[in-house]
Amino acid sequence: MMKHIPVLLDAVVNALGDIRGAHIVDCTFGAGGYTRAFLNAGADVIAFDRDSTVVPMADEIKSEFGERFTFVPRPFSYLSELPDKYDAIVFDLGISSMQIDNSERGFSFRGNAPLDMRMDSSAQCDNAADLIKKLSVSELTQILRDYGDVSRAGILARAIKDKMPQTTFALRDLIYNPRDIAPVFQALRIAVNDEFGEIRRALSAVPDKLKTNGKCICVTFHSLEDRLVKNTFREWTTVPGAAYMPNVSDAPFSLIKPQTPTSGEVVANPRARSAHMRGVIKIREI
Numbered sequence: 001m002m003k004h005i006p007v008l009l010d011a012v013v014n015a016l017g018d019i020r021g022a023h024i025v026d027c028t029f030g031a032g033g034y035t036r037a038f039l040n041a042g043a044d045v046i047a048f049d050r051d052s053t054v055v056p057m058a059d060e061i062k063s064e065f066g067e068r069f070t071f072v073p074r075p076f077s078y079l080s081e082l083p084d085k086y087d088a089i090v091f092d093l094g095i096s097s098m099q100i101d102n103s104e105r106g107f108s109f110r111g112n113a114p115l116d117m118r119m120d121s122s123a124q125c126d127n128a129a130d131l132i133k134k135l136s137v138s139e140l141t142q143i144l145r146d147y148g149d150v151s152r153a154g155i156l157a158r159a160i161k162d163k164m165p166q167t168t169f170a171l172r173d174l175i176y177n178p179r180d181i182a183p184v185f186q187a188l189r190i191a192v193n194d195e196f197g198e199i200r201r202a203l204s205a206v207p208d209k210l211k212t213n214g215k216c217i218c219v220t221f222h223s224l225e226d227r228l229v230k231n232t233f234r235e236w237t238t239v240p241g242a243a244y245m246p247n248v249s250d251a252p253f254s255l256i257k258p259q260t261p262t263s264g265e266v267v268a269n270p271r272a273r274s275a276h277m278r279g280v281i282k283i284r285e286i
């Protein structure tokens with residue numbers, strides 16, 4: 001299995017600046033690439049991940065950095081429950097290479113496996129096959145449209161409901177337009193893991209959980225995620241009630257320059273190609 005190569009790591013580290021002695025929340029531990037870079041640069045890190053398969057990697061980092069690192073095996077919407085305020089809160093959204101490459105987890109249409117797609121396989125939530133069973137045709141249509149921009153979503157939703165696929169190949173074989181295969185898998189994955197609900201809940205906790213001069217950085221991998229983050233940051237950097245007369249000096253946050261990967265990074269790591277980094281800095285208490 002391919003080890004996850006952190007995406008836009010240099011851009012994120014540069015955006016954070018000098019983090020010696022800082023307290024950082026890494027909301028998406030993954031293989032610990034970001035966390036390790038923050039620890040090596042002198043910060044203390046609290047990291048979330050809801051996928052229990054990352055625990056051995058978190059244990060390894062714990063044995064190296066001791067008290068300076070805490071792993072929280074929970075969804076990042078738990079951010080609102082953390083007791084303190086932090087110097088930075090970082091999200092590297094989506095799934096890791098370990099998740100997509102482990103064909104048994106059902107995220108990928110390149111290997112045959114039960115149609116699971118749960119990031120937390122121990123969670124009580126429905127897997128993709130169960131979700132398909134529960135949804136009506138119109139609910140499934142909405143998911144394919146909203147989270148995958150799938151063409152002729154209604155016809156496809158009806159076909160999926162008729163066949164009730166139990167495996168990744170059974171689902172893949174129902175999708176007549178090859179260009180829709182990846183978007184259909186993406187849409188179901190987003191729905192199974194309530195990915196946008198998680199992002200919304202976590203982002204709504206960020207303003208309160210950041211210290212003044214604290215930064216929130218998000219790396220996104222598809223346009224829907226990016227739009228959600230961009231619109232949220234735009235709200236924070238605009239004076240409330242004056243959406244059409246932005247007056248950045250009075251807003252509680254200001255924007256950090258967005259970044260995309262260099263062509264060199266995309267060549268070295270093709271999974272970086274659709275990534276966007278966005279960030280904000282909290283300039284005053286709200």
Ligand SMILES: C[S@@+](CC[C@H](N)C(=O)[O-])C[C@H]1O[C@@H](n2cnc3c(N)ncnc32)[C@H](O)[C@@H]1O
Pocket residue numbers: 004005006007027028029030031032033034035048049050051054074075076077092093094095096119198199
């Ligand atoms: C792209 S990877 C992060 C990679 C990491 N930055 C690194 O350098 O190794 C995303 C990780 O976030 C986790 N994740 C996604 N959504 C989550 C959520 N709502 N709560 C907690 N973890 C989540 C996934 O399980 C996955 O391990």
